[in-house]
Amino acid sequence: MQPLSRKCDLFTDSVIRRMTRISLDCGAINLAQGFPDFDPPKAMLDRLAEVAYQGPHQYPITMGAPNFRAALARKCGRFMGRTLNPDTEMVVTIGSTEAMVDTLFALTNPGDKVVMFSPYFENYRAQAIFADCEPVFVPLTPPAFNFDANVLEDAFKQGAKAIIICNPSNPSGKVFTEAELKQIAELCIKYDVYAIMDEVYEHIVYEGHKHTYMNSIPGMWERTVSCSSLSKTYSITGWRLGYAIAPKEIMDKIKQYHDFNAVGAASPLMEAAIVGLDMPDSYYEEFGAHYAHMKKLFTEGLDRIGIPYTDPQGAYFVLADIGPFMKPGQSDVEFCEQMARKVGVAAVPGTSFFKENVNNIVRLHFAKVDETLNEALERLSKIREKMG
Structure with missing residues (x-):
């Protein structure tokens, strides 16, 4: 064999x-x-019960059901502070895990270097290996898990193609400050590096801290992919509804990988989740x-x-x-x-x-x-x- x-x-x-x-x-x-x-939330469970008999139950449009993407654009746009185009700037994936994998394949070529902070979510290293990329690790120093900007720049100088950042961070619980994100953004722009953001814990931030979206930092929308999911925000980890948000030029490539990697997310679950996306503040x-x-x-x-x-x-x-x-x-x-x-x-x-x-x-x-x-x-x- x-x-x-x-x-x-x-x-x-x-x-x-x-x-x-x-x-x-x-x-x-x-x-x-x-x-x-x-x-x-009860409203989502009630809607799921209705959808079980009403449908849809067949393949969705590959990039995600239009009404789900419209609701997602409203919700994410509200918190990101920008108007999102649901047709050209987002794709619905099988959890944020698939969004991250599709993004890595869309942005990188074999042999590219990808920076990630340590400690890191265990999936990231394996995903980089899938894409034939080389991880470059930058330590976060406990107990606040701060980073040394010079060490980070040294990692960028090695010819990095992208950086993966989990914010808020799994496993450390670190919330990157706006000042820290601006430091990273300056390096991304200086060295022409993409930012791949894992933001699944965006709504779980404790007193004294605030979540800032990397794509809201000046100059970063053009080079940022925001990956997230509904799993944590609505306590539906088993529904596996994730998404990626990026400018059209990047999103076109992500959609290509998503199309052949997963075809599409679950139709009935997208339909039922819309009521969650429309929840008030x-x-x-x-x-x-x-x-x-x-x-x-x-x-x-x-x-x-x-x-x-x-x-x-x-x-x-x-x-x-x-x-x-x-x-x-x-x-x-x-x-x-x-x-x-x-x-x-x-x-x-x-x-x-x-x-x-x-x-x-x-x-x-x-x-x-x-x-x-x-x-x-x-x-x-x-x-x-x-x-x-």
């Missing part, structure tokens, strides 16, 4: 999704894979307050237990230091697998996110109802005795 793809030897399966499988196997509370255990205010409550409950619990962590500025993750609870020579992967089985709480080992040699950090998420978080904290309170 001829050898299989060599690319698959350059990365493993998703450790995040692997931890979900371990959770299911041993009955652990899954604080590894970031999905909520509460329902989407009060929805996003209540949504943000809900996440602020969950963050407070969970982080105060970690404080009581004595588990060190970095305080997130946005998104719904904490990076916790499990060094005090590890055995000599134990890897973070081994620790997480044992913690799921012995403590009953699943986390993601930090080596999934860091380019640097980090072995004492895990990612936990708190997008859960109070009962789930309280039970998880109760289990974590016994981490010393059960992992000793």
Whole structure:
């Protein structure tokens, strides 16, 4: 038999999704894979019930159903502060993951360098490998996860074609300030680099911080692709409705890859999701307050237990230091697998996110109802005795 793809030897399966499988196997509370255990907005569920009988149930237009794109343009345009053309400047994808992959293929050629900050969402490195690109990592320094502008410029000087930025960041919870984005924008313009933005947590930002869209920075609309999804904003991670927004010249290329990669997103789910996109501003205010409550409950619990962590500025993750609870020579992967089985709480080992040699950090998420978080904290309170 001829050898299989060599690319698959350059990365493993998703450790995040692997931890979900371990959770299911041993009955652990899954604080590894970031999905909520509460329902989407009732209006969306009611509309989904209607669509089940009314349709549509057949192929949509490849770029996304026209009425869905129109609603998406209204919603995104409102928050981005610009008028978006739903026909030429956006495409609906199978989650933001597909949007990111299509964008990488549309912008890059084999051998191109792609800058990304570390810690990074594990998908990015694998996606760069798919596209035959070389990742160039720039460290973010905890606890605020700031970057050194000189180190970033050195990465650009290596001949970067694009930079991937998750804002707010998974896994660190960093929210890039407008000043930081302007610094990055200046480098993008100076070195002719595209910005690929993963903005799925755009509406989960905590007090004292503000989300700024990169495409709103002067000179950046022309070279920015904004990738996002409805997954987090409306608690529908399983609906897999994502999108990319970019100027027409870039979007034409993204659509080409999307057409042959996925054909189209799910027709009935797009139809049902329109009511969510038309939610008033009060929805996003209540949504943000809900996440602020969950963050407070969970982080105060970690404080009581004595588990060190970095305080997130946005998104719904904490990076916790499990060094005090590890055995000599134990890897973070081994620790997480044992913690799921012995403590009953699943986390993601930090080596999934860091380019640097980090072995004492895990990612936990708190997008859960109070009962789930309280039970998880109760289990974590016994981490010393059960992992000793």
